[in-house]
Amino acid sequence: MGADVFFEDILRAREILRNVSYVAPVKTNVELDALTSATVFLKCETAQRTGSFKFRGAYYAASRVEAKGLGRTVATISSGNHGQGLALAVSLLNLSAYVIVPKPYVPRKQLAIAQHGAHVIVVEDRTASRTSSS
DSSP states (O other): OOHHHHHHHHHHHHHHHTSSSSSOOOEEOOOHHHHTTTEEEEEEEGGSSSSSSSHHHHHHOOOOHTTOOOOOOEEEEEEHHHHHHHHHHHHHHEEEEEEEEEEEEEEHHHHHHHHHTTTEESSSHHHHHHHTTT
């Protein structure tokens, strides 16, 4: 399905993201520890840019598209976190993006995508968004 990921790829991604993503804090929770009889670690990704880990993947992917000479415009189908992450990523990389947002969607997320400068295309439903953009 996807490409193999090698350790060198992880190191490259870490270097690319070093100055643009936040380090999400890791916390523990006494109640969860007691419930599970183990130490439970919680990585607080809500502290990441756009409030989600999706920003890191979107930024890395967008940076690789340009580095590989594949153009300066990217597109995705998302009604939320990935669309927001990609929109912020392309604004930082000085690229452009089209985010296809299927209905129903959360208006504040669609607004956040647009506020980062991505072109938003609203479609009727997820099935329509997949077939109309192929």
